[in-house]
Amino acid sequence: MNTPSQDLLPQGVTSDLTEGSVSLVADASIYTLDAIYGAAYVFIDRCFVHIDRPQPQTYRVSLTTKQPGAAAEILRELVGEFANELLSCAWRHQITQDNRALIEATTMQALSGAMGPPTLDVLAALDFSE
Numbered sequence: 001m002n003t004p005s006q007d008l009l010p011q012g013v014t015s016d017l018t019e020g021s022v023s024l025v026a027d028a029s030i031y032t033l034d035a036i037y038g039a040a041y042v043f044i045d046r047c048f049v050h051i052d053r054p055q056p057q058t059y060r061v062s063l064t065t066k067q068p069g070a071a072a073e074i075l076r077e078l079v080g081e082f083a084n085e086l087l088s089c090a091w092r093h094q095i096t097q098d099n100r101a102l103i104e105a106t107t108m109q110a111l112s113g114a115m116g117p118p119t120l121d122v123l124a125a126l127d128f129s130e
Contacts, residue, residue, distance in 0.1 A: 038089035
């Protein structure tokens with residue numbers, strides 16, 4: 001039985017105590033699918049995670065405990081931790097996108113430095129006239 005949990009869970013979150021599951025809706029304009037996958041990955045050892053897209057602008061994430069019949073308090077903590085992890089993953093994704101050029105440049109410098117010092121042939125081909 002799906003019950004909206006107005007008193008225990010935040011708005012937009014529903015729970016099913018008989019199955020030990022809780023679902024939350026995430027706005028697709030705020031949370032990318034990569035961020036949702038990242039948050040879901042953190043939780044796969046504790047619960048089953050199901051992601052679907054009921055509407056083009058939203059994702060629904062359902063978390064089901066591996067032991068059925070979890071208490072409402074456990075479900076509230078689970079969805080709260082998931083929401084925090086989702087926010088963290090979305091923020092890390094945004095930081096990565098904003099700093100993509102810097103990350104690529106630093107990676108290229110690290111890889112070129114790992115190739116070792118230049119050979120005598122490379123040094124001989126360099127122009128030192130200026």
